[in-house]
Each structure stands twice: as C-alpha cells, then as structure tokens.
Amino acid sequence: MRSDEDLMVAYAAGDLSAFRELFARYAPILLRLLLRDLRVREEAQDLLQQVFLQLHRARRDYDPDRRVKPWLYTIALNLKREYFRFQKRRPTTSLEDTVRAEPVDTSFDPERADEARRVRRALGTLPPEQREVIELHWFEGLSFPEVAECLGITVSAAKVRAHRGYLRLRGRLDKADIPR
Amino acid sequence: MADYRDIADCRDIEGALERGLPLDGAGVPEHLSMCETCGALARDGGALARALSAAAPQVAAPSGAGGDSRMGLDAGFAATLEQQLEKERGLRGRLRALPTWARVATASLAGLLLVFFQPAREPVGLPRPVALSVLLVIMVAAVALLLRPVARAPVTRLRTAAVAAAALAVPFLLALGLFGPRPGFNAHWGGAGTAAACFLYGALVAAPFFVLLRAFDRWERVPLPNAVLFGAATGVVAGLVLELHCVLTHPAHVALGHATVGVLWAAAYAALSSRSMWPASH
Numbered sequence: 001m002r003s004d005e006d007l008m009v010a011y012a013a014g015d016l017s018a019f020r021e022l023f024a025r026y027a028p029i030l031l032r033l034l035l036r037d038l039r040v041r042e043e044a045q046d047l048l049q050q051v052f053l054q055l056h057r058a059r060r061d062y063d064p065d066r067r068v069k070p071w072l073y074t075i076a077l078n079l080k081r082e083y084f085r086f087q088k089r090r091p092t093t094s095l096e097d098t099v100r101a102e103p104v105d106t107s108f109d110p111e112r113a114d115e116a117r118r119v120r121r122a123l124g125t126l127p128p129e130q131r132e133v134i135e136l137h138w139f140e141g142l143s144f145p146e147v148a149e150c151l152g153i154t155v156s157a158a159k160v161r162a163h164r165g166y167l168r169l170r171g172r173l174d175k176a177d178i179p180r
Numbered sequence: 181m182a183d184y185r186d187i188a189d190c191r192d193i194e195g196a197l198e199r200g201l202p203l204d205g206a207g208v209p210e211h212l213s214m215c216e217t218c219g220a221l222a223r224d225g226g227a228l229a230r231a232l233s234a235a236a237p238q239v240a241a242p243s244g245a246g247g248d249s250r251m252g253l254d255a256g257f258a259a260t261l262e263q264q265l266e267k268e269r270g271l272r273g274r275l276r277a278l279p280t281w282a283r284v285a286t287a288s289l290a291g292l293l294l295v296f297f298q299p300a301r302e303p304v305g306l307p308r309p310v311a312l313s314v315l316l317v318i319m320v321a322a323v324a325l326l327l328r329p330v331a332r333a334p335v336t337r338l339r340t341a342a343v344a345a346a347a348l349a350v351p352f353l354l355a356l357g358l359f360g361p362r363p364g365f366n367a368h369w370g371g372a373g374t375a376a377a378c379f380l381y382g383a384l385v386a387a388p389f390f391v392l393l394r395a396f397d398r399w400e401r402v403p404l405p406n407a408v409l410f411g412a413a414t415g416v417v418a419g420l421v422l423e424l425h426c427v428l429t430h431p432a433h434v435a436l437g438h439a440t441v442g443v444l445w446a447a448a449y450a451a452l453s454s455r456s457m458w459p460a461s462h
Contacts, residue, residue, distance in 0.1 A: 019265075023258070023261075042460075045257060046458070046459065046460050048257075049260065049264065050400060052261055053261075053264055053265070053268070053400070054330045054331065054398060055331075056265055056268060056277070057268070057273075057276045057277050057398045058277075058329050058330065058331045058398070059277065060277060060278065060279045061279055061329050061331060071331050072331075074330075074332065074333060075330050075331045077334075078330050078331075078334050079330065081334065082401075082403055085403065085404075086401065086403075086458050087458075115231060115234045115235070116234045116235040117235075118231075119231045119232060119234065119235035120235050134232070138232045138233070138236060139235075143191070144190065149333060150333070151333065151334075152332075152333025152334050152335075153333075159215075159217045162217050163216045163217040163219075163220050166217065166220035166221060166228060167220055169228065170220070170223070170228050173228070173231065
C-alpha cells in the first residue's frame, strides 16, 4: 500500500487516482473531526468539500518531507475556525451529535461506552484551545510537534495546553457534575 | 512491539498507560519528573489515559470515493466534489494552484510593474527613498500574508489587521510629510478637481493588481481582515504610482487624492465580501 506522502507526490504530479485514494483514507477521519464542533451534518460536509478543494489548490505547495496527515488537519482546522468566525458562534461539542455522527464500535461494551460518553462530555466543557490539543493528540494520533504545527504554536505551548487540559479534565471527571 | 523497560518518551509512556502496563522502565521516573504532561496522565495508575483511550472514536475502514454510508457522507458528495474540481481546470484554478512562492513573486512583480511603468504619466522626479521603501515593504508583506496557504499554521487576525492598518495609514503619513518633503515640487493645493482626478487615476490604475491578487487567492470566502488588506494593498500600489507620478505635494491634495484610494478599496471590498455567503455544495 502506498503511503500518504507517496500519494500526495503522485497527485501533485497529476495522478488523479492518488487524490481518490487520499479522499477515501481521509474523508471519514476529517468528517469526524469536523462533526465534533458542527451540529449540522450538511455544514460539516460543505467544510469537508472545502478541505479537499484546498488540498487540490495547495498540491504544488506540498513538501514531500512533511507528513500529509498534519498538513490536512491544518487545512481542516483553519477552515473550521474561519467558518465559526463567519457564523460568529463558538464551537460547542454536542455529545449527541458526536455520538450519532461517529461510526459505532462493533465490539459494543455498555460500560466502556458509558465511560466514553462521560469523558467526551467532560472534554466538551474544556476551553477550546485545550480541548483541541487533547483531541488532536489522543483521538487523531498526532504527535505534539505535529499538533503544534497544525495550530501554529510551539511544541512546549502544545504540551502546556495538554497538561492544563488533563488537569482540568481530571477535575471534571472527579466531580459529580458530569453525568454518566 | 515497544519494550516498555526502555520507555523514555511521551508516546511510550502514553502507550504503556493505555495498555495498563507498569511504568517501571529505567528512564520513567526521570521523564515523569520532567514532563508535567505525562505526569498528569500517569497519576492514579493512568486512569485518565485509559479513559481517554476509551473515548477515542472508532474510524470506519477506508472505502472508495463514492458516497458511502460508513463515512456518513451523502451519496452525491463525491460527485459534487468532482464537479468542483472540474471547475478548477480554468484559468483561475490554474493560477490558484501555482506554488505559493510563484504566486507571491508574480503578484509582487506585477505591483512593481504597475508602479514603475505608467505610460500615461511620466515619473516626475526622484521620489522620497524612505517613503518608497516603506510602501514597497508593506506591499510585499501584504501580498505574502494574503497569499499564505490555508495549509500553513494560521496567522493571527491581529497581524493581518496590523499590516492592513499600516497600509492604510502610511499614505496619510506621507501626506503629512512624515518621510520628508519633496523639494522643488508644486506645493499648491490644486483644488478638489485635481484631487479627484488623482483619486480616480490611482483607483483605476491599481485595479489590475487587485484582480490579480484575487485570482491568486485560494479562499472561497475571503475572511474580513483579508478583505480589508486586499483593498489596503491595492491602495498602497495606487499610493506608490501617485507618489512617483504626481507633482503636487500639498498635504490636503495627497491626503484626499492619494491616501483615500486604499480606504475606498478596503471599505468597498470589505462590504462586498461581508455580504457573500459561505460556499455550500447543496
């Protein structure tokens, strides 16, 4: 299987099938990322379309030494940020929407699902800059240098945000105000 | 599989905590004492790390580019995207897809050509070098900011607003003679008609620069600070043209006839772009 980076290089050279493969790999992941903050599925799909259009326009800017994943995440996060500015409303996580939007784990474990809901609800109460770092690092699997690159901050700033977010998250989970 | 006896970095610590493995590697105590992030995760036997892992969503397996229910995408999504990509084959699509260095260099060069080659008006003498340099630096900075790829880390809106403010303010400072007088030039006011003529000339002569900048821009809907900067940068080009080709140096003439070009362009384009909708595919 070709790597994301090989696909991106091939696409920049004009290989359309490489774009389709990248789309197939990343559309579900990016849609999930966008659906965390957008309540309406159509809005998330519009943004997803914009992400791939921007990928298309930026294909000749791609540096083969860089990973494709954080590059795509940067596009998605920048578009999402701008979209919320346009809408003039703060992103808010709606647990119900998130759960509905994300594919269901087939190995269903009610206790684990309950815990997952509680953690996501607690995450939704964190300041956006802390939540964003934790989600990118834990849920999207980006390293701290990649998270920093996506958000335009230093690696140490990303770690500080994560640390503060973890402390706050622990506090929220320990309290009884996050229902199961 | 990683040997957790040798764990020493954040990824290894997180992996061990997720799997409930003991943190007994040689480098662990030192790492935990230095890394507050891992320290927070490792408390209470890594309960938080396990909770976060449990909350990590499952991702659907890769599928084809067609509409797929596993993705949660509408059936026509891929077809709509293909249509959008088809539109990118036109001239504007090709200009937008040029590498960023080429877009910035071409737009800057086009600005310089407009400034220095005005067949309708010959240069009227040596310009003030400091004024010229400041305006040129602002023009290139504006071009670089406006054509910055969306795939790069975001620039704060404050920075964009600061460059736009400088681009709008410097022509007025020129009018006040901040960068020194231009001796030997006509210091008469010239009347409102002359100022209007300069204004019109500057606004029209800089229009191709605006059109080119927009053609190179990759945003579908231009953010408001960028819209202001588009107009302000166009005003800078107009200001440069008029600085080089207008003989009148009276503050009132320069302020009304030269500096207001950027203000008009910025206000008009900001108003226009604020009325545009977010692009939708359905």
